[in-house]
Amino acid sequence: MTESASACCACGACCVTYRVTLPRIELDTAPGGRVPAGLTEPYTPTTACMREHPDIPGRCIALAGEVGVAVTCTIYPQRPSACSEFAPLSAIGIGDEACDEARRRHCISPLGGG
Ligand code: SF4
Numbered sequence: 001m002t003e004s005a006s007a008c009c010a011c012g013a014c015c016v017t018y019r020v021t022l023p024r025i026e027l028d029t030a031p032g033g034r035v036p037a038g039l040t041e042p043y044t045p046t047t048a049c050m051r052e053h054p055d056i057p058g059r060c061i062a063l064a065g066e067v068g069v070a071v072t073c074t075i076y077p078q079r080p081s082a083c084s085e086f087a088p089l090s091a092i093g094i095g096d097e098a099c100d101e102a103r104r105r106h107c108i109s110p111l112g113g114g
């Protein structure tokens, strides 16, 4: 999920499709880090990944709301770089391959290439 724009606020498909990994230096336990470490789990010796919702496999623990209707990232200002860099033009209604694929998997019309 990228900027807090209407397309993403009514979607959230990427947050239930792709597992987000991040370098451990982004965790709030590292100097200058911001991502809440408690919402992550170890992935490799140098990376972590966002935890999944306990009842919904594949859904990021930080996502609130109903996919395809209204969602929000509960750690938006602290989200991993992989999230803020994902489909950067979705904020203006332009998707990319990964964004469009996530939307298709959840029966949401792809944004397309603009
Ligand atoms: S799949 Fe695309 S439109 Fe949907 S939340 Fe992610 S970046 Fe936004």
Ligand code: SF4
Binding pocket: 001, 002, 014, 015, 020, 050, 060, 061, 062, 063, 064, 072, 073, 074, 075, 076, 079, 080, 083
């Ligand atoms: S941290 Fe936020 S933007 Fe990133 S996958 Fe989870 S809910 Fe989506």
